[in-house]
Amino acid sequence: MWSRVASALAVIAVWQAGATFAATKVLPPPLEVLAFVARELRQGDMLLHLGATLSRVAASFCLAMALGAALGIALGRRPGLNRALDLWLILLLNTPALVITVLCYLWLGLTEIAAIVAVTLNKLPNVAVIVREGARSLDPDLDEMGVAYRFSFATWFRHVLCPQLEPYVVAAARSGLALVWKIVLVVELLGRPNGVGYAISYYFQLFDVRAILGYSLAFSIVMLTIDFLVMQPLDAHARRWRVTTA
Amino acid sequence: MPGAGASPPLEIDIQRKIYRNGDGRSVEAVRNLAFSIQPHSFVCLIGPSGCGKTTILRIVLGLDRDFEGCVQPDLGDLPVGVVFQEPRLLPWRTVEENVRLALRSCGLAGTLDPLFAELDLEEWRHRYPGELSLGMARRAALARALAIEPDLLVLDEPFVSLDESGAAELRAIVSRLAARRRTTVILVTHNLREALGLADRLILLTARPASVLADIPLTTAREMRTDAWVEEGRRDLARRFAIVE
Numbered sequence: 001m002w003s004r005v006a007s008a009l010a011v012i013a014v015w016q017a018g019a020t021f022a023a024t025k026v027l028p029p030p031l032e033v034l035a036f037v038a039r040e041l042r043q044g045d046m047l048l049h050l051g052a053t054l055s056r057v058a059a060s061f062c063l064a065m066a067l068g069a070a071l072g073i074a075l076g077r078r079p080g081l082n083r084a085l086d087l088w089l090i091l092l093l094n095t096p097a098l099v100i101t102v103l104c105y106l107w108l109g110l111t112e113i114a115a116i117v118a119v120t121l122n123k124l125p126n127v128a129v130i131v132r133e134g135a136r137s138l139d140p141d142l143d144e145m146g147v148a149y150r151f152s153f154a155t156w157f158r159h160v161l162c163p164q165l166e167p168y169v170v171a172a173a174r175s176g177l178a179l180v181w182k183i184v185l186v187v188e189l190l191g192r193p194n195g196v197g198y199a200i201s202y203y204f205q206l207f208d209v210r211a212i213l214g215y216s217l218a219f220s221i222v223m224l225t226i227d228f229l230v231m232q233p234l235d236a237h238a239r240r241w242r243v244t245t246a
Numbered sequence: 247m248p249g250a251g252a253s254p255p256l257e258i259d260i261q262r263k264i265y266r267n268g269d270g271r272s273v274e275a276v277r278n279l280a281f282s283i284q285p286h287s288f289v290c291l292i293g294p295s296g297c298g299k300t301t302i303l304r305i306v307l308g309l310d311r312d313f314e315g316c317v318q319p320d321l322g323d324l325p326v327g328v329v330f331q332e333p334r335l336l337p338w339r340t341v342e343e344n345v346r347l348a349l350r351s352c353g354l355a356g357t358l359d360p361l362f363a364e365l366d367l368e369e370w371r372h373r374y375p376g377e378l379s380l381g382m383a384r385r386a387a388l389a390r391a392l393a394i395e396p397d398l399l400v401l402d403e404p405f406v407s408l409d410e411s412g413a414a415e416l417r418a419i420v421s422r423l424a425a426r427r428r429t430t431v432i433l434v435t436h437n438l439r440e441a442l443g444l445a446d447r448l449i450l451l452t453a454r455p456a457s458v459l460a461d462i463p464l465t466t467a468r469e470m471r472t473d474a475w476v477e478e479g480r481r482d483l484a485r486r487f488a489i490v491e
Contacts, residue, residue: 141334148307148328149328149348149394159339163336243374243377
């Protein structure tokens with residue numbers, strides 16, 4: 001805990017030193033950025049933009065995790081399906097986020113659905129690939145035990161399959177959350193009338209680096225809080241049964 | 247199978263079982279193997295390592311249906327307790343949760359205190375399998391198999407790699423509970439002494455492909471089977487059937 005606090009303080013110190021040394025408008029000091037954030041939160045549209053971005057992140061993250069995990073399980077358990085869809089997966093995995101976003105806006109229009117579909121399609125192959133590895137490494141002995149003891153599908157799914165996939169799903173979720181919000185910003189920048197990405201685009205046109213850093217910082221803090229309060233406890237839960245040697 | 251008096255015997259008839267090994271070559275594991283098991287009996291399958299004993303058990307349990315022959319009656323929804331060579335406990339569930347999962351799958355519930363007490367598992371019931379020694383993990387696997395009050399108990403070398411005193415204690419528990427509940431038991435082992443101490447009947451298997459080498463009923467009451475009796479029987483069987491332990 002203390003090492004993390006020290007690390008954060010070190011970043012702020014380096015930032016402050018860099019800003020003092022550079023003495024330029026393109027690198028404002030931390031206090032100036034924090035003052036902007038505080039003012040925006042009190043009087044400006046920051047909460048509105050944070051809320052819009054957060055709701056897009058939540059929707060596309062949930063969709064990508066659910067669909068990607070289902071696809072990953074199917075690919076990991078069925079080699080024939082994996083052979084058939086592997087090429088598509090690699091193609092989607094290697095298509096730049098920008099291309100997928102532009103195509104979604106072109107095909108579906110500049111709509112909320114297009115934005116969420118674009119982010120989901122960007123994240124989905126990543127989740128599918130990670131969960132596929134988990135599904136490939138399932139223990140067949142435990143499956144056999146479940147059959148021998150006549151486990152129902154629900155029991156097998158909940159007590160045999162999910163715990164084996166849990167570390168992979170949590171890894172995909174933690175890396176995915178970081179990826180999703182970055183893509184959401186690009187999607188907002190290209191075609192939404194609100195959100196942190198829109199705000200950054202707006203302030204970029206005004207060449208207001210303090211505002212750009214302020215919005216970025218505010219949303220980073222939101223995502224760090226989610227990681228700390230949700231993702232890390234999930235990670236700990238996935239590993240609770242592992243014996244640790246001192 | 248077991249249960250009330252009219253239960254039919256378990257008829258096992260495996261004409262052929264072939265599997266592909268890692269090189270993709272066909273290996274004949276079992277050939278013309280046929281025997282029946284009477285309800286409430288304790289049968290030991292004995293054979294050299296790699297002869298196909300586990301394959302036979304998997305077929306009996308319905309875990310492998312890719313073979314020529316049949317097993318009747320189909321065990322279907324009958325409660326069957328299984329102890330595999332490895333404990334195969336769910337590492338993310340505690341000992342008690344592992345046992346209760348099997349219990350619930352058979353539509354049963356109730357206290358596990360007497361069973362855990364008998365198997366000396368009380369202080370381990372809330373631990374995860376990773377915290378257990380191999381001996382305790384085997385006890386937990388045995389608890390899971392016995393908790394469902396099975397009609398048929400299938401044990402695949404369950405005492406292997408245990409120290410002799412621990413193995414003897416578990417053998418005594420299995421023997422006592424099987425007799426008390428009139429459970430039919432199939433035990434796979436390559437330990438002749440173990441088989442002679444526990445079984446009503448020995449089925450000796452040939453090397454691969456497995457078939458029945460000899461079918462030997464043991465009529466001496468278990469309480470009369472002294473160490474000397476077991477040792478004499480072991481020597482006799484080893485000499486007659488060229489068994490190397």
